[in-house]
Amino acid sequence: MAAIAFVLAIAAVLFFWLTRPDPLPATAIPVREVDLRNGETLFRAGSCLACHRPPEGGPGAERGLPSGGRPFPTPVGTFYPQNLTPDAETGLGRWSEVEFVNAMKLGISPSGTHYFPAFPYASYRAMTMADLLDLRAYLMSLPAMKSASREADVPLVPLARRAVGLWKRIAFRRPPWSPEPGRTPSWTRGAYLVNAPGHCGECHTPKDRLMIEDPGRHLAGGPHPGGEGKVPSLRGLLARKKYADVADLVLALQNGETLGYEDLSSGGMAAIQENLATLPEADVRAIAEYLLSLE
Amino acid sequence: MRLSKPVVASLVVAGLVLGASLAVVAADAFQDRHMAMETVNDAAKPLFDMAKKAVPFDAAVVKANATTIADNLKSAATLFPAGSGGGDSRAKPEIWTDAAGFEKGMKDAHAAAVALQAVKDEAAFGPALSALGGSCKSCHDKYRLPKK
Numbered sequence: 110m111a112a113i114a115f116v117l118a119i120a121a122v123l124f125f126w127l128t129r130p131d132p133l134p135a136t137a138i139p140v141r142e143v144d145l146r147n148g149e150t151l152f153r154a155g156s157c158l159a160c161h162r163p164p165e166g167g168p169g170a171e172r173g174l175p176s177g178g179r180p181f182p183t184p185v186g187t188f189y190p191q192n193l194t195p196d197a198e199t200g201l202g203r204w205s206e207v208e209f210v211n212a213m214k215l216g217i218s219p220s221g222t223h224y225f226p227a228f229p230y231a232s233y234r235a236m237t238m239a240d241l242l243d244l245r246a247y248l249m250s251l252p253a254m255k256s257a258s259r260e261a262d263v264p265l266v267p268l269a270r271r272a273v274g275l276w277k278r279i280a281f282r283r284p285p286w287s288p289e290p291g292r293t294p295s296w297t298r299g300a301y302l303v304n305a306p307g308h309c310g311e312c313h314t315p316k317d318r319l320m321i322e323d324p325g326r327h328l329a330g331g332p333h334p335g336g337e338g339k340v341p342s343l344r345g346l347l348a349r350k351k352y353a354d355v356a357d358l359v360l361a362l363q364n365g366e367t368l369g370y371e372d373l374s375s376g377g378m379a380a381i382q383e384n385l386a387t388l389p390e391a392d393v394r395a396i397a398e399y400l401l402s403l404e
Numbered sequence: 405m406r407l408s409k410p411v412v413a414s415l416v417v418a419g420l421v422l423g424a425s426l427a428v429v430a431a432d433a434f435q436d437r438h439m440a441m442e443t444v445n446d447a448a449k450p451l452f453d454m455a456k457k458a459v460p461f462d463a464a465v466v467k468a469n470a471t472t473i474a475d476n477l478k479s480a481a482t483l484f485p486a487g488s489g490g491g492d493s494r495a496k497p498e499i500w501t502d503a504a505g506f507e508k509g510m511k512d513a514h515a516a517a518v519a520l521q522a523v524k525d526e527a528a529f530g531p532a533l534s535a536l537g538g539s540c541k542s543c544h545d546k547y548r549l550p551k552k
Contacts, residue, residue: 338550366541369452376550
């Protein structure tokens, strides 16, 4: 009996040690001028609003503000995305720069708990510090909306949250996306937008049993996270004659089904396409160029 | 109440026939609307090619294809009886839980196709086609499952 209790105690200590959040210190944040325009581009590239928009009639809904709270169902449970407007009590108003960076890069909340990876920080951790600070500055420039966050409907929330620490240890063993040498600036920009802020792999890359993206099948499509149907592969788009060339895919991303690209209003992609359509044309072209290079 | 064996047997048979008929109606509806939607898609393709300037603008083709689209959308709207989702169908349950919204979406799409029929010149064509595509999009976004 005592032996069992001893083993359990050791296991508990080990669990808490292995799952401890390890945030960056405030000194990790460089002092710099923020670029609100760049922040807005990243907000669109990440389609933040696709998940963080409020329910119909919710705070700021008619103005397209990311006040959060719309249920986000997943096979694991239902999540309620955070209010991203600068309200002091319910939004990001009191978040310091380093707190924002820790949330985006490490999935750690200002109170030091782990976020569930339904919030796709596994992709966002590849974002540059400069981009993260610009994105935060853009969010802070939005009108503040009051919309309290709601705890996820997941079994055993506090324990599950803590256990995410173990998940991160495994998931973060793979280095985040980084530029490949010898690529054109446009390709690199496209790859960055797709893999870091765009977090396309969160749906388009199949995940293993631990819900970690399978690097061997990067952007190769898989089951739809909503539970029914499939997410298409983004590889071999040219060989499979899905798009004729870069210009064709640019038109598709900019117009979606309003120009007949009906695959782009399937499985929740319409909201993503509408966000991508607002990006500067050079960025849309960069995304298309990168995607069509995937064989 | 006591029912004789023949009565029970007849009721069971009637029930089975009714159930089977409903299943056939649902399966037929799925096949028919799928055909209608495919026809819409086939008729829309040359128009989108025109909008992309891959082929020259041709008012006669626009009128003919817009008519095909309008007619098929009109019949498709009647081909969503309750219980005809599931299986290979990409119909979302919202078609029936939000029947009013779905009906309005189909009506809007039909109206957009009718408006496209009346287009005479290239300047009016682009916006009219976008409006039709937009109506397809808003319904597909809300009421259509991803590919299976």
